[in-house]
Amino acid sequence: FEVQGNSLERLLAYIKIEHEKPATEEGNPPAYWPASGDLQVEGLCVRYSEDGPKVLHDILFHIKSGERVGIVGRTSSGKSSLTLSLLICIPTQGSVKYNGLDTAELNLDSLRSSITIIPQVPELLSGSLQANLDPFGQYNDVELNYALCAAGLFALQDKMDEGRITLDSTISTGGTNLSVGQRQIFALTRAIVRKSKILILDEVTSAIDYKTNSIIQNSLRQELRGDVSLITVAHRLQTIMDADKIMVLNAGRIVEFDSPKELLEIEDGKLRALVEESGD
Ligand SMILES: Nc1ncnc2c1ncn2[C@@H]1O[C@H](COP(=O)(O)OP(=O)(O)OP(=O)(O)O)[C@@H](O)[C@H]1O
Numbered sequence: 361f362e363v364q365g366n367s368l369e370r371l372l373a374y375i376k377i378e379h380e381k382p383a384t385e386e387g388n389p390p391a392y393w394p395a396s397g398d399l400q401v402e403g404l405c406v407r408y409s410e411d412g413p414k415v416l417h418d419i420l421f422h423i424k425s426g427e428r429v430g431i432v433g434r435t436s437s438g439k440s441s442l443t444l445s446l447l448i449c450i451p452t453q454g455s456v457k458y459n460g461l462d463t464a465e466l467n468l469d470s471l472r473s474s475i476t477i478i479p480q481v482p483e484l485l486s487g488s489l490q491a492n493l494d495p496f497g498q499y500n501d502v503e504l505n506y507a508l509c510a511a512g513l514f515a516l517q518d519k520m521d522e523g524r525i526t527l528d529s530t531i532s533t534g535g536t537n538l539s540v541g542q543r544q545i546f547a548l549t550r551a552i553v554r555k556s557k558i559l560i561l562d563e564v565t566s567a568i569d570y571k572t573n574s575i576i577q578n579s580l581r582q583e584l585r586g587d588v589s590l591i592t593v594a595h596r597l598q599t600i601m602d603a604d605k606i607m608v609l610n611a612g613r614i615v616e617f618d619s620p621k622e623l624l625e626i627e628d629g630k631l632r633a634l635v636e637e638s639g640d
Contacts, residue, residue, distance in 0.1 A: 380468060387467030394459035394474050396425035397557035397589030399446075403454035406438075406445045406612075415441045416612045419454070423605075425557070425587045430600025430620075432634060433609035439593045442609070443560045447472050458558065476551035477560045482543040484535030490527040492535075493546060499553050501527060507552040511545045512579035516572060540564055541572030548576065552583055559584060562593045573599075597638050606631055 404419035416438050423429050431439050445452045448468060456463045463471050484492050493504055504527055508514070513525065525542070535543050544564065551559050561580070564573070577599060584590055594600040601620050608616040608623070608630045616623050616630050623631040 383467040383469040387465060387470065389461055389466055389470050393461060394557045396459050396587045397423070397427075398425045398457075398459050399423040399558060399589060400457040401446075401454070402457075404442075404445060404456060405453040406441050406450055408441075408450055410451065414612065416445065419614060421607065421614060421617055423589050423591070425459075425589060426585075427604045428590045428592070428600075428602075430592050430594045430603040430606045431609060432594050432597065432600070432606060432631065436611075437609040438612040439609055440562065441612075443477060443562065443591065443593060446558075446560070447475060447477065473554070474556060475558045475560065476547070476554060476556040478544055478547040478551065478562065480562045480564045481540055482535070482547040484531050484538070484543060484546065486533040487531060488527065489525060489529045489531055489546070492531055493527075493549055494553065503553055504549070507549045508545075510552050510579060510583045511548040512575040513542070513545050513549070515575050515579075516541065516545060539568075539572070541568045541576070544568070544572075544576055545579075548579060557587060558589050558591070560591045560593070563595050563599055597635055608634070 400422050402420050404416060405414055406416040407414050419442065431442065433439050441450065444450050446456060446463075448463060448471065452464075458466075458471070458475070485495075490501075490504060493499075493507075508527075531537065535546075538546075541564075559580075573596075580590060592600055592603070600606060603620060605618060606616070606620050606623055607614055610630065616626075620631070623629050624635065626632060
């Protein structure tokens with residue numbers, strides 16, 4: 361009875377939580393949006409609660425459509441907070457323009473369905489793989505199979521002696537019957553079918569082997585060319601050394617933002633210090 365009582369109490373607490381504004385027609389973007397992965401951020405400040413401390417201070421940057429940008433920084437420098445703020449998952453101030461539209465004026469559904477995040481450990485729901493990749497039944501099998509192949513699933517399976525995964529394979533709750541690498545590949549598949557123009561990859565640190573990581577990196581390089589902007593929160597510096605630009609965060613501020621080559625040439629540079637420390 362006590363345990364059930366706790367559940368009730370928690371449910372009541374959730375009911376009282378302040379809700380996000382419901383999606384309205386007003387915030388619907390024009391049909392052509394987003395036509396590019398151009399991202400312009402100005403004066404972005406972020407805190408986790410109205411009266412909490414700022415975790416990002418006055419962030420200013422511009423990512424041109426099709427650029428690949430790596431984000432690095434020490435623990436708690438604000439890397440994850442920056443990615444969450446792009447989707448307005450935490451209270452944000454300032455202006456974020458995605459393909460010219462201010463995201464504060466956009467309906468949250470449209471914003472979040474047009475940017476794909478591949479988190480360190482992607483969540484999956486129990487059911488078929490097809491239902492996970494395409495919960496609203498918007499794509500056909502050919503499109504889904506193409507995207508699975510492009511994301512690298514079949515390359516991964518060739519290297520693994522295990523039962524082949526197909527669209528009707530069963531996924532258990534939370535995706536616990538799959539490896540983290542497979543789950544990331546499914547998240548990437550979603551990005552490919554949705555044709556997201558901005559893709560945010562939160563690189564996995566330890567839970568993924570080198571081969572799987574390189575399959576994912578190759579798929580990203582081959583599949584997301586042209587106008588798709590790729591933002592990688594990097595934990596392994598070598599993953600992003602061929603990025604167009606690297607953003608170095610420190611205590612919630614951008615301290616460096618330029619091409620890896622330029623940054624590595626700065627004698628007392630922050631990126632250079634991180635590289636030297638890592639021994640990579
Ligand atoms: N849910 C939260 N509530 C309150 N503060 C948070 C929350 N998550 C992160 N923070 C704070 O925000 C700041 C930035 O953290 P963030 O997780 O964005 O850093 P990070 O660079 O991604 O770190 P890591 O490399 O460890 O993942 C830290 O001071 C952290 O304590």
